[in-house]
Amino acid sequence: MSPTSLPPHRRVIAVIVLIPAVVALALWAFAWPASRTAPHDLPLGLAGPAAATAPVERQLEHRKGAFDLHHYADEAAAREAIEDREVYGAIVATEQGPKLLTASAASPVVAQLLQQAVAGRASAPDTRATTVDVVPTADKDPRGAVLSTSVLPLAMAGIGAGVAVTLLGLRGARAVAALAGSAALVGVVATALAHSWLEAVPGNWWLVAGTFALAALAMSAGVAGLAALVGRAGIALGSVVIMLLGNPFSGASSAPEMLPAPAGAIGQWLPPGAGATLLRSVSFFDGAAAVGPALTLAWWAALGLGAVVAGGVLKERGTDPRPAPQREPAFLA
Structure with a gap:
């Protein structure tokens, strides 16, 4: 049953209930860690x-x-x-x-x-x-604002690419190519701005670009993969996980250990937090402690792209993983 098939009064109730619920979730996700910022181990x-x-x-x-x-x-x-x-x-x-x-x-x-x-x-x-x-920030960005604020644009880019691939009906290899190409271009553009223009994210240019690209791909593939398996509801689920959990739980503006438990730990298992941590390691610490966040992003990207391919194969075979609507037999029509 599509939302537009609901009676008008139920649609009104859905809007009245849904919007405050989303606002409450967003306030909790952003305000709770911010209000409890303090060192934890x-x-x-x-x-x-x-x-x-x-x-x-x-x-x-x-x-x-x-x-x-x-x-x-x-x-x-x-x-x-x-x-x-x-x-x-x-x-x-x-x-x-x-x-x-x-x-x-x-x-x-x-x-x-x-x-x-x-x-x-x-x-x-x-x-x-x-x-x-011992390891200072960039001279042009002493407060580290560029790196910390890069999380939100990357999340928006990742979600946008996943949504676009889904709504445009791209499947299989075409969907994978679109997601990979979009992520690669995001990496180049983000590095051109943050590294070359603002001079706020130093380090090897191509490693920084690869980090931006991998983070964007992990998020876009996650959204598109969920949508390929469960339909458009996967877009909402992926967006909530990345934007309303991954972004405020990333610890990019402070540190994961500055967030209340278990927010800091959860954030490092999600693409925004892993991406911010990997970017710091690549940019300022010559890749120290980069393996963990790199693997996290790689798993998100691999599983997401795998789900995109699997969803496309199932649809081509006529075995859509989503439940098919029940239809009455022709002789009863």
């Missing part, structure tokens, strides 16, 4: 002799569940851990007082939070901690 390093770091550790542990502390022998080991994306920063115990190592490229919000935490808890009142940004 945020990886942080402590470097130096145990006797020297013990007071700092005790003070940081007052914020229960805020930090996941990792111990390193010296500053060099802590720097290496930051560059490998094992921790967001590190406090180094020195004779002159605590020294804070940060990586604003990993998250400007976390870098600022660590500076406040060290100044307020880890240092003596008459001691000012020295701060060193």
Whole structure:
């Protein structure tokens, strides 16, 4: 039964109920993580002799569940851990007082939070901690705004491509070619803007373009694949997952560990969050910790494209996976 076949009064009720439900879902998905932004087991390093770091550790542990502390022998080991994306920063115990190592490229919000935490808890009142940004953001984008805001346009592009392929009736190889071609062009355009023009996303040009393209393909294939299997309802389902869950749960504007559980973990299993994490790794950290998010995007793309192909094959064979409408026998007409 199509929506237009419903009686008018039921259509009115559907609009009255559906729109507030969507608004409530959107407010929950965006407002809840934003209102609960705080460190949750945020990886942080402590470097130096145990006797020297013990007071700092005790003070940081007052914020229960805020930090996941990792111990390193010296500053060099802590720097290496930051560059490998094992921790967001590190406090180094020195004779002159605590020294804070940060990586604003990993998250400007976390870098600022660590500076406040060290100044307020880890240092003596008459001691000012020295701060060193080990992996800084781009000079033209010190707040990392371009990378964090790229999540929404990519999500819109992915959903738009999936919807277009579905509504245009493309199937099989044609649908796959359209999705892949669209994603590749999105990657080139996004990199030309963010990398070449704005100079906000550094790194190898083609790796950055490939990351943008893979993220766009994962989202568009996910939407088109769901639509190929369950019909147009798959468009709504895919859009909700990507836009209303993947976007606010991505942690792109802060960090996954800054979101309340389980939002941060869920976001990294969805294309927007995995795409933002992979883009940071490729752009600023020479590919460190890139395997996990790359595999997540690859699985989304592979499963989505596989569903598109399978749906097209089933339709060509006349065995549409969606339930066929019941018809009365001809002799009863």
